[in-house]
Amino acid sequence: MTIDITPNSALLVIDVQKGFDDAAFWGPRNNPAAEENIAALMDAWQATGRPVVLVRHASVRPGSVLAPDHPGYAFKDFVEERRHESLLVTKTVNSAFYGTPDLADWLKGNGIGQVVVVGIQTNMCVETTARMAGNLGYEVLVPLDATHTFDLTGPDGLSLTADRLATATAVNLQGGGFARVVTTAELLA
Template identity: 80%
Template sequence: MNDTEFHIADNAALLVIDVQKGFDDAPFWGPRNNPAAEANIAALMDAWEATGRPLVLVRHTSVSGSVLAAGHPGHAFKDFVEERGGRAALRVDKTVNSSFYGTPDLAEWLTAQGVGQLVVAGIQTNMCVETTARMAGNLGYDVLVPLDATHTFDLSAGPQGPALTAEQLATATAVNLQGGGFARVTTTEALLAAAPAPATA
């Protein structure tokens, strides 16, 4: 990966996925990684607003009664997202991992807007962020994932199964996405440096 080798399109869309209050429930989720994730997401949102690029907010609505269920306080976006989300070009609600299986239809909107490049950030790194980035890559989008603008939680396959820490899962996501050719994994700093205001602004 060479962060100097990419260009941010004038209409590159920033997808902020599932940055919801329910993910602050440590007893429910367990240990997390990357405490800087929220600050980096906020910095990207500010940059996208300043440069007039489209922002898409994605929210998960759990159907299993978790802290992300509709009507639960945890379903709401975190305050810093809601405060910056007033100019969001699109808000998508989903019940599965991929943001492309939500309402309204994300791919349809991106096509209508002529968007071909996506920056994917949010929660959880190895779940909805990775699934969305994989599908976006399969659909032909140029996908950039600032890994430090995501976070996840320790996860096990059950009482007798293997377990990985949040940091190990994030590393696996980076390898899967870039090694598998789905996306280019980068940093918030590199994206901010590569995303000056569009020439038409």
């Protein structure tokens, strides 16, 4: 299956921060290949001169490993090493479109109509950003294998594994018409 990547397609790298390595805080995760796939996409985007946007979560929750005064706020080393000329957006909520500077203004100002969304967590900030991008009229591609998430417990003790949550995100995004779910290999082909 061929995927048409526009010359100015923006890679949105969501919340790939050291705090997400704290298994005691987050619990079990899925997709151990996520970081390798994110790095490969960052390398490909930079090699072709396409824009890369780094999004960082600045948590306002007390005790969060993603708080600006916590070491976990920093980008993971492989992202920091590839930072180069990337736009940096800082946010305190799930969507990168509610950050500083204004992502939608930047995309519009650069004539960008296609975004590829990768990062952490699949069912939280990645999914929320992808949904908003779809709502705003962008062509959205989500390589699910360049994301990861954690097991989660919801109402009445209902618990879902990270893999099941990622599957639900894929169904929500593509089935709901927000985005096309793809693989890293398809984007790199």
